[in-house]
Amino acid sequence: MTEKLSDETRGPLLxxxxAAGWQxxxxxxxxxxxxxxxxxxxxxxWMARVAIWAEKWDHHPEWSNVYKTVEVVxxxxxxxxxxxxxxxxxRKMDSLAE
Amino acid sequence: MTEKLSDETRGPLLxxxxAAGWQxxxxxxxxxxxxxxxxxxxxxxWMARVAIWAEKWDHHPEWSNVYKTVEVVxxxxxxxxxxxxxxxxxRKMDSLAE
Structure with missing residues (x-):
């Protein structure tokens, strides 16, 4: 089941x-x-590739696009x-953007 | 050439x-x-279909997506x-959304 990151898991995951530019x-x-x-x-x-993974995992981003820029939350x-x-x-977004 | 809408052309186009929900x-x-x-x-x-027209016409939207909602400027x-x-x-976006 999906659950909120605990204090213990938060650091190692985030x-x-x-380090890869997320904040x-x-x-x-x-x-x-x-x-x-x-x-x-x-x-x-890139958004199209991400979209397929997002739907597959049933977990969708909040994102906006202006020409060549995509802001993701x-x-x-x-x-x-x-x-x-x-x-x-x-991590999938980063790997697809490489 | 693309030019800013004049006072005369603005009304008929907008x-x-x-009436279709744009503001x-x-x-x-x-x-x-x-x-x-x-x-x-x-x-x-829908975004993917719009994206192809946007690129074809070299005119791109500012847009954001959260799950089933897309906000366009x-x-x-x-x-x-x-x-x-x-x-x-x-108009193309409206027709593709029908």
Missing amino acids: EPLF MVEGRDAIEKTFVFKDFVEAFG LSTHDVGGLSALDAKLA | EPLF MVEGRDAIEKTFVFKDFVEAFG LSTHDVGGLSALDAKLA
Whole structure:
């Protein structure tokens, strides 16, 4: 079952993400990152690949796109904060953007 | 060439869009609309179809997606406000959402 990250699991899951450019959202138990691509085709192509994983895992991002830039916020609505699913989707986003 | 909508062309192009649920963005010469779909697959599927037209016309939306909801803002960066391209893309978005 999905549950909110505990104090023990939080560090090991989030620290590698912070090192990869993710950061906490001000005033929310959520993480955010801005991805910048070469152009719109690259940006939306990445979103399409992410979308398939998000649907497969039934865990969807909050995201906005302006041309080559995609701003992402991840949090788990059902638990009111960060869960392991957010870390999993964040890692997938990073790997798909490489 | 793309140019900012004149006082004469503005009404005829924008009124039908206002009737279809578009509205002016506060403090900006831009239009916005919120599209709500059945679920994420429907929402992102629509975005993918819009994305292809946007790239084909080299005119891209500012948009954000949270699960089944997509918020769109249209404006033409090159002219610092609304152009006929925005009306064209807005109509395409509406027809693809039907």
